[in-house]
Amino acid sequence: MGIFNHIFKKKEPLVPFSLSFIGNDLHSHLIPGIDDGAKTMEDSLFLASGLADLGYKKVITTPHIMSDYYKNNPTIIKKGLLELNSTLEKNDIDLKVEAAAEYYVDFDFIEKIGKEELLTFGDNYILIECSFIEPPRDFKEGLFRLQINGYKPILAHPERYQYWHKRTNFYDELKDRDILFQVNILSLIGIYSPQVTSVAEYLIKNKMVEVLGTDLHNEYQMGQLKNLKLKQGVINNIMELNLLNSTL
Numbered sequence: 001m002g003i004f005n006h007i008f009k010k011k012e013p014l015v016p017f018s019l020s021f022i023g024n025d026l027h028s029h030l031i032p033g034i035d036d037g038a039k040t041m042e043d044s045l046f047l048a049s050g051l052a053d054l055g056y057k058k059v060i061t062t063p064h065i066m067s068d069y070y071k072n073n074p075t076i077i078k079k080g081l082l083e084l085n086s087t088l089e090k091n092d093i094d095l096k097v098e099a100a101a102e103y104y105v106d107f108d109f110i111e112k113i114g115k116e117e118l119l120t121f122g123d124n125y126i127l128i129e130c131s132f133i134e135p136p137r138d139f140k141e142g143l144f145r146l147q148i149n150g151y152k153p154i155l156a157h158p159e160r161y162q163y164w165h166k167r168t169n170f171y172d173e174l175k176d177r178d179i180l181f182q183v184n185i186l187s188l189i190g191i192y193s194p195q196v197t198s199v200a201e202y203l204i205k206n207k208m209v210e211v212l213g214t215d216l217h218n219e220y221q222m223g224q225l226k227n228l229k230l231k232q233g234v235i236n237n238i239m240e241l242n243l244l245n246s247t248l
């Protein structure tokens, strides 16, 4: 019976999953026209009202800051946030929006640490990301510099870096260095790749995740969030996490 079950393993049924318990989202691209997220204020309104409908109370939106592609800075982001909030108010969207950033870790970023203003949230948390193509050089140096300058790094979507998929001990090493992990909710439904889904499930099951984020960029992703269905086992593992979301 056991072997039979193993060979003809049934696909686990999917169960609708409401995100309303999460409270606050800490990774999204809602400010229009400054990165690969919302293109227009109309897009921003659509995405923000969708998050409110999903039950989110507050969103800390995180535009990309990359030295090559998205040359954003605190001034650009704060100006965009003011415009976004005034539009949300005019349109009666009941969602509190604040802003930080998603910092791409490269040489230029590491150079800025301790010298320039970095956008943080909560207790000096900073959201960082890496290249999807190759392991970042000087990554550990960057983390160390952040930490000795009082920042608490949260690694955005650790499940999406395929060069670490077969090196799960690297994830352990990061946890030993007190790096927090933010998994994308949509990684769990396979919109990136089956491997990304497996690693996201692995990290959640092993309680290595402190933040769940939407990483919301566009209408398609909003549709996926509104129709979210997950395996019951994954839902159970999520409910056992000590998420920081609602505290930020």
Ligand SMILES: [Fe+2]
Binding pocket: 027, 028, 029, 102, 156, 215
């Ligand atoms: Fe992002």
